[in-house]
Amino acid sequence: MEFQELSQLWQNSDRKLEQNIQLDLPQFEEINQGKVRPQMNNYLVTVLIELFVGVAFQSFLNNFIGGHLATPAFWVPAVLLAVINVYSIVFNAYQLYLYFQINLGEPVIEAQRIMTRLRLLERIDTYSLLVIIPLCAGPFLIVGAKHFLGLDLYQFSAYFLPFFLMNFVVAAIIVTLLRLFPDKELKENQAFLDSIVKMEEGYVGDLV
Amino acid sequence: MKTTENTAEQFVQLIEQHQKLIWKVAAVYCSESEARKDLSQEIILQLWKSFPKYDPKHKFSTWAYRVALNVAISKYRAKSTRKRTKHNYFKQGEWLVWGTPNWEEEKIERLYQCIGKLKPLDRALIVLYLDGHSGQEVAEIMGFSLSNVSTRIHRIKQLLKDCVKS
Numbered sequence: 001m002e003f004q005e006l007s008q009l010w011q012n013s014d015r016k017l018e019q020n021i022q023l024d025l026p027q028f029e030e031i032n033q034g035k036v037r038p039q040m041n042n043y044l045v046t047v048l049i050e051l052f053v054g055v056a057f058q059s060f061l062n063n064f065i066g067g068h069l070a071t072p073a074f075w076v077p078a079v080l081l082a083v084i085n086v087y088s089i090v091f092n093a094y095q096l097y098l099y100f101q102i103n104l105g106e107p108v109i110e111a112q113r114i115m116t117r118l119r120l121l122e123r124i125d126t127y128s129l130l131v132i133i134p135l136c137a138g139p140f141l142i143v144g145a146k147h148f149l150g151l152d153l154y155q156f157s158a159y160f161l162p163f164f165l166m167n168f169v170v171a172a173i174i175v176t177l178l179r180l181f182p183d184k185e186l187k188e189n190q191a192f193l194d195s196i197v198k199m200e201e202g203y204v205g206d207l208v
Numbered sequence: 209m210k211t212t213e214n215t216a217e218q219f220v221q222l223i224e225q226h227q228k229l230i231w232k233v234a235a236v237y238c239s240e241s242e243a244r245k246d247l248s249q250e251i252i253l254q255l256w257k258s259f260p261k262y263d264p265k266h267k268f269s270t271w272a273y274r275v276a277l278n279v280a281i282s283k284y285r286a287k288s289t290r291k292r293t294k295h296n297y298f299k300q301g302e303w304l305v306w307g308t309p310n311w312e313e314e315k316i317e318r319l320y321q322c323i324g325k326l327k328p329l330d331r332a333l334i335v336l337y338l339d340g341h342s343g344q345e346v347a348e349i350m351g352f353s354l355s356n357v358s359t360r361i362h363r364i365k366q367l368l369k370d371c372v373k374s
Contacts, residue, residue, distance in 0.1 A: 002369070003365045003368065003369050006315075006319055006338075006368060006369065006372060007338060009315055009316045009319060010316070010319065010338040010339075011340075012316075013316045014228060014232075014339075017228045017231060017232075018228065021227050021228065021231050103258070103261060104254055104258050104274065104275040104278040104279060105258050105261055105262060105271050105274050105275055106274065106278075106351075107274060107348070107349065107350055107351025108274060108277050108278055108281065108329070108332055108349065108350045108351055109329075109350055109351035109352060110351050111274070111278045112278065112281055112282070112329070115278075115282055116285075188285075192285065195327075195329075196329075199329065199352065199356065199360075200352065200353075200356070202353075202355070202356050202359065
């Protein structure tokens with residue numbers, strides 16, 4: 001069978017389609033009457049909340065650092081938290097930027113590149129939390145206890161140091177596991193991005 | 209208010225003229241009829257949401273193909289079309305009423321199956337090509353260079369020929 005014949009088949013089926021599809025106008029006009037309200041994008045809401053919390057937390061940390069400049073035992077963990085928090089804010093802001101860059105009317109490759117990058121960042125965001133939480137637990141407790149309870153956790157350093165070290169070990173184990181068993185979706189998205197680049201370079205590769 | 213009504217009327221008219229496009233895109237990305245319906249609803253909804261950004265200087269079909277393919281590829285890749293859309297859109301009613309096309313020839317069904325085996329971006333290329341778009345138009349919709357499109361289509365045509373034959 002020649003491709004020309006397949007093409008002809010496609011055209012014939014196209015004509016038959018006309019008899020089998022019908023737009024249900026009364027239903028369809030509901031679009032305009034506001035009856036159809038798609039769920040607000042959960043992803044956007046999550047990023048906005050993260051951003052808002054991040055900015056509020058940064059403001060708290062700035063005040064805390066300012067109030068404890070004379071005691072490095074408190075401002076050092078606060079600065080560590082601030083650095084990670086600023087990274088998180090920038091990360092979320094970039095996600096938001098990409099989100100609003102999505103235009104489905106753009107060429108397919110362009111829109112897919114942005115959407116895939118966004119999915120990739122979403123996964124990285126989730127997994128980075130697994131590492132950040134144990135790493136930041138110690139500094140977070142020191143700062144939190146001091147500010148909200150007026151408690152100096154260094155007086156419990158006999159317990160605190162093993163806790164701190166254990167969290168480092170947990171974070172190291174998580175990083176090792178993630179490297180050994182990378183997330184499937186993460187891998188697929190990265191592979192799709194790579195395939196877009198290869199296609200743009202003219203590489204055909206496997207089609208199926 | 210009047211503008212909104214006019215816009216909606218204009219949109220409905222355009223969708224009526226291009227409803228086959230939506231069906232075909234949904235059909236090559238979803239083999240199950242329920243998933244196909246969900247995807248078509250999603251495409252229509254996204255077309256409506258994106259309609260304010262449509263520039264009438266360009267052909268509506270070019271823009272509609274871009275939106276439809278972008279929605280279909282994303283949903284296909286997310287592999288959760290049914291879960292995500294069923295409750296949001298399907299229960300609202302069906303905007304496209306589908307009959308079961310009576311393909312006289314099994315070959316056309318086979319052709320859809322074979323297209324369904326291709327990678328998502330290659331499916332988009334061949335659907336556009338089979339729909340009679342020139343290489344230049346395919347390149348414009350997809351965002352590839354013309355030479356790139358020609359090379360890929362040549363390979364896909366060969367592959368489809370072999371697949372349908374087998």
